[in-house]
Amino acid sequence: MEQPILPNITGRGAAHNPPNRFERLALEPDRDLLDEEGSIAPDTIYLKDTARTIIARNNSPDVGFTHSINPYRGCSHGCSYCYARPTHEYLGLSAGLDFESKIFVKEDAPDLLRKELSSKSWQPRTLSMSGVTDCYQPVERKLQLTRRLLEVLNEFGNPVGLITKNHLITRDIHLLSQLAEKSAAVVILSITTLDPELSRRMEPRTSVPARRLAAIEAMAKAKIPVGVMLAPIIPGLTDHEIPSILKAAAAAGAQFAGCVPVRLPLAVAPLFEDWLARHYPDRKDKVLNRIRSLRGGKLNDSNFHTRMTGEGIFAEQMSSMFHLAVRKAGLDKPFPTLSTASFRRPGGQLSLF
Secondary structure, three states, X not given: OXXXXXXXXXXXXXXXXXXXXXXXXOOOOOHHHOOOOOOOOOOOEEEEOOOOOOEEEOOOOOOOOOEEEOOEEXXXXXXXXXXXXXXXXXXXXXXXXXXXXXXXXXXXXXXXXXXXXXXXXXXXXOEEEOOOOOOOOOOHHHHOHHHHHHHHHHHHOOOEEEEEOOHHHHHHHHHHHHHHHOOOEEEEEEOOOOOHHHHHHHOOOOOOHHHHHHHHHHHHHOOOOEEEEEEEEOOOOOHHHHHXXXXXXXXXXXXXXXXXXXXXXXXXXXXXXXXXXXHOOOOHHHHHHHHHHHOOOOOOOOOOOOOOOOOOHHHHHHHHHHHHHHHHHOOEOOOOOOOOOOOEOOOOOEOOO
């Protein structure tokens, strides 16, 4: 039996909470008791995360970093396609509305980072921020966890790479500039579309595309290495924008570029299908079939060798379009090399690393 199309919820990417794959019981609201003309918008609540460490290790061969910091779990940006949504299931919650409305906050993140960088066992290396969820999501404006983490990194001279969809990163330009002077900072703005209406529907609480371009411009003027990431590229929906996004990013001052085709792991696939049915029903079949063509007939491919690139004729066409547009836009520069030469533990001598 085909599931009914749920009403949109203003400011949310998901319209419901799908069952948690680890839980035997699930709550299903009685649609007869809900107002089908409107929607029930859940409030965003923030919960204390009692993590004992802040630096996460990663050994995936297709991810460009080995160590990362994520001050928040869950993300109120509400991107419909977010590959991180299933991580909320490990917390006993749903990858749907729960992921974007129940945000876990690592209040002790700056202190934990200072403790870990002070340890003699820490060998300086680049840390990635926003490896899972965006470190500049809306609540950062109030809590300033990312800002305080950057203060610690600047104090130690430890290099950091940040990727975000939020113009809020410009608030911390002075810290990023100080790190950049030590060859210890790089910033990437993620831009999926230049269409503000599509962005509003697909990434409801992110900065609009023009603001992300403005953030690139601000970083470039401050002499902070800055690039653009087209992630995810959604075939049949945003892939035609590849040249225009790269051209706009280059004009704003971006120096390099990357891309990743859309990934729909586990609970993300049905959530994205539902999103297409609600917002672009006329394109739904085309988009899903194109994604399947990239993913060996499925909506997701978890293989380390192909999940970041896709495979097949459409993947090859997308890659060719991207690399041609990169060259035309002058963005075919190598990713900046960050340095650990300035790392020092406060009160100690310069590191030999």
